[in-house]
Amino acid sequence: MGVKVIPRAARVYIGCALLGAGACALPALRPGAATPWSTVALLAALYALCELPARCRVLGRPFGGSVPMGTGSFFPVLLAAALLLPPAAAALTALPGSLLARVDEPPAAPRRAWRAAATALAVWAAAQTAGALSCATALGHGPDAPDFPYALLPAGAAALTFCLALTALDGGIRATADGLPPRTAWRGLLGRALAPHAVHGLAGLMMAVLWRSSYGPVSALFVLLPMYISCWVFAQYHRERAAHQATIRALVQAVDIKDRYTRGHSERVGHASVLIARELGMAEERLDVVRFAGILHDVGKLGVPTRVLRKDGPLTPEERRVIELHPEYGHEMVRGIGFLGEARSAILHHHERMDGSGYPYGLRGEEIPEFARVVAVADSFDAMTSTRSYSRARPVPTAVAELERCAGSQFDPRMVAALVRALDRHGWRPAVTADEATPSVLPAPPVSPGGDVPTPREGKTPPQREAGAPPARAADASPARAVDGPVEDPDVRSRERA
Structure with missing residues (x-):
């Protein structure tokens, strides 16, 4: 009861x-x-x-x-x-x-x-x-x-x-x-x-x-x-498990306080990651870890200056490079937390792309850890379907169509298909995040199935990584794209369209 x-x-x-x-x-x-x-x-x-x-x-x-x-x-x-x-x-x-x-x-x-x-x-x-x-x-x-x-x-x-x-x-x-x-x-x-x-x-x-x-x-x-x-x-x-949960809640609350534009985003990405993992038939003991990966994927934003995260105008190239460091910041923050397991690699690699144009290492295809490919789809799906103070939510069918369009180039097709099956089975309830703004007065920005930061930059030197991590690759030298999406736009991001 x-x-x-x-x-x-x-x-x-x-x-x-x-x-x-x-x-x-x-x-x-x-x-x-x-x-x-x-x-x-x-x-x-x-x-x-x-x-x-x-x-x-x-x-x-x-x-x-x-x-x-x-x-x-x-x-x-x-x-x-x-x-x-x-x-x-x-x-x-x-x-x-x-x-x-x-x-x-x-x-x-x-x-x-x-x-x-x-x-x-x-x-x-x-x-x-x-x-x-x-x-x-x-x-x-x-x-x-x-x-x-x-x-x-x-x-x-x-x-x-x-x-x-x-x-x-x-x-x-x-x-x-x-x-x-x-x-x-x-x-x-x-x-x-x-x-x-x-x-x-x-x-x-x-x-x-x-x-x-x-x-x-x-x-x-x-x-x-x-x-x-x-x-x-x-x-x-159970005491140890409760301590783990408290640690994760504290980290997520710190990110939500610092970046008000994505409040509640982490929990929803964790939930969507579990839905995908279940459809893939992952073992029960891995479901908690993939949920941790989804919840903590943006923890590295704690290392990004607040003025950059909350900036209303266009980002300078230097500011873009700073934001693009958040996966590595996050990995460094959690690398000593043993119970996270595979979640650490997902935090580091959730902005990699199947075609090798992602960051921080430009990994391609199966080189990208499985959990990172799961979180990438969950992150992009929630970013498109959440109403925030700077953008209106896209309908779920529109978001799914965009994920399917980018499957193979940006996203793992298996993960996209698993999310589609999970949505058919369980549905999805998008939520208003940030400052609960009224979305009816906001213009709808172009569809872009990404997370919250821009994509590849030039000349990135990979930091030291955990033993067993995939070899580093040179980052794509193409122009930065709008909010992790496949549509190239080097000057603006979605939150600047309000």
Whole structure:
């Protein structure tokens, strides 16, 4: 749920989940139910104890403030309960820990109630599946050894049922609380949950086997130690990732403050770069890096004098040469940031052209790094489709037609085709940037599919580059062109047409 005010439909949905959870747990509370209260109490207390550090700062301090975050880190305890207990009793074990779990966004009470109800229902369903497959017999008891590999079948089925139940319930709350269409609400939930829940199921089976062994419940606690360590490591990873995001946000904000004409441009180029990369079938781990490349492609403008970036009149040849240094400035700024990876080469080479007339090194064709070719298309597309204080946005079809016209000479045709497919699939929402000027009074400048600076200059000596970078080539000696576009115009740029 991503809203602070819970809609009526979501409140009804939560109420129904609570009623369902109550109906599932009620049989365990009836007189003569023969509920194994000692096991229920131990597992419920264990699950609640595991969730407490994420909510309590005092308990979280020994872990540097990074402890397993929220409900989900210790589902193996609940899956062990599903394998050990009758369904109604297993549902009860989920309630204390779910109610104590940390909630990051208000309102906390309904969110906790929802999480408790959904978790109890999922555990109940998992226990029903385990019981139907005679899990109690397969686990053995005391000196009786568990029946392997048959015990894997009820454990795996219980984990799958748990995953399916939670996925179905979470998709429902997304649809009712966030107003998402059903297909969108459930999209991707099951795929992301299957692998973690499979691991949780194996850990839950280990706990259940040890619990039923001659060593007793205490031995099952040893399963939690490696789990807690792995969760702590995962939390450290998220802290580092958050630090990376903060670093990038700071750099982008600095560029936006300095060059008001392209405010918001960086984020949109990052988004368009990811759309292209997905269409090309890039691996998931590369998508974040290509997004970083798009977001930071103009970070080198921090090294360009503000008076040059904001100049209203025509640029002198010297000022053009200064602006054309921004890819190299950007590369020098980020070359020590290890997590950027391939993004560094994209920052350096996103103004290269397929025909070799780009800068800073005049690379040609496949010599240009793949990420740089992606960002070049995304950068030019957003420059053409964004309304700024000095130019009116071109319609998306016009921008696409211009990209296709320049494919092969300026842009990689594969990247252009990938962007066209992504736009057909996802659409595009151009935005007003800079000072939110009224575009209706501005004349429409000639179409020019470029970024924000002019193109090749004469006599450029390549700076020292990273190991493995392509060899330098002499820059094209042709006249400078208007705003990176193929139309030559040595005297003006788009922002001077207002």
